[in-house]
Amino acid sequence: MDAKSKQKTGIFLVGFMGSGKSTVGQLLAERLGWEFVDLDDEIARRQGVTISEIFEQSGEPFFRDLEHRALVEQAELVAAGRPRVVALGGGTFAVARNREQVESAGVSVWLDCPVTELWARVSGHDHRPLAQDRARFEALYEERRPAYGRADFRMDGTRSAQQIVDTILSLEEKGSSLAP
Ligand code: S3P
Numbered sequence: 001m002d003a004k005s006k007q008k009t010g011i012f013l014v015g016f017m018g019s020g021k022s023t024v025g026q027l028l029a030e031r032l033g034w035e036f037v038d039l040d041d042e043i044a045r046r047q048g049v050t051i052s053e054i055f056e057q058s059g060e061p062f063f064r065d066l067e068h069r070a071l072v073e074q075a076e077l078v079a080a081g082r083p084r085v086v087a088l089g090g091g092t093f094a095v096a097r098n099r100e101q102v103e104s105a106g107v108s109v110w111l112d113c114p115v116t117e118l119w120a121r122v123s124g125h126d127h128r129p130l131a132q133d134r135a136r137f138e139a140l141y142e143e144r145r146p147a148y149g150r151a152d153f154r155m156d157g158t159r160s161a162q163q164i165v166d167t168i169l170s171l172e173e174k175g176s177s178l179a180p
Contacts, residue, residue: 009034010078010086010106011168014148016141017090017131018121019111019157020164025087028165035084039092043070051089055129064095071098075105090130094147109168110148113157115141 011028013021022038029036040051043066047054054063067089074086092098093108102108115138122131131137153171155164 008107009081009083010075011084012093012102012106012108013085013087013111014093014102014108014151015090015111015157016113016115016118016144016148017128017137018118019090019113020161021087021111023161024111024164024168025085027161028168029085031165031169032083032085035082036087037074037084038087039067039070039074040087040089042074043067046070050127052127052129060129064091067092068095068098068101071101075101078105091144093151094144099147099150107153108151110151110154111157111164112148112154117158 011032011034013025013028015021025038026036043054043063044050047066049057051063054066071086071088071092074084078084088098088102093102093110099108118141119131119134119137122128122137123134125131130140153168155167157164159167
């Protein structure tokens with residue numbers, strides 16, 4: 001579907017770990033007066049454990065299943081008339097069935113950043129199970145770029161959150177209304 005003719009009450013932020021999805025998402029939701037949801041926080045809150053603990057105790061496939069279910073719920077809330085900005089996890093949009101959910105629920109925006117910048121932002125933090133080894137991190141980044149490229153819009157993720165939000169909001173002026 002053409003991004004311009006889509007329902008615009010759901011904005012889904014897409015991108016690799018460290019690309020700023022949560023920071024940008026919070027700011028964007030504030031500016032729109034919409035709800036903000038961080039998908040990872042939602043999953044962790046529901047399970048009562050951290051994302052790392054889910055990976056350690058139950059494995060990545062189990063996490064991916066929780067992630068898909070959490071996304072379906074958010075898509076349903078958008079469809080039920082509850083506008084929201086959703087920050088996806090770094091792997092969410094790499095999965096075809098998740099992209100389908102996002103595609104039918106709203107607009108996707110990719111925060112694109114060079115991998116060296118992303119690694120500098122996330123290395124040294126131990127709460128991301130897939131960001132512990134640089135070579136693995138870079139390989140995953142390359143593997144996922146084509147999937148991120150399917151988002152409706154691409155933003156330069158090296159700019160400030162404020163600038164990115166202004167650009168997203170300016171899409172409205174280009175005939176792509178984000179208002180409910
Ligand atoms: C993941 C990214 C993380 C989190 C989990 C897996 C990934 O989210 O969902 O650790 O597969 O890239 P962030 O992108 O918010 O760090």
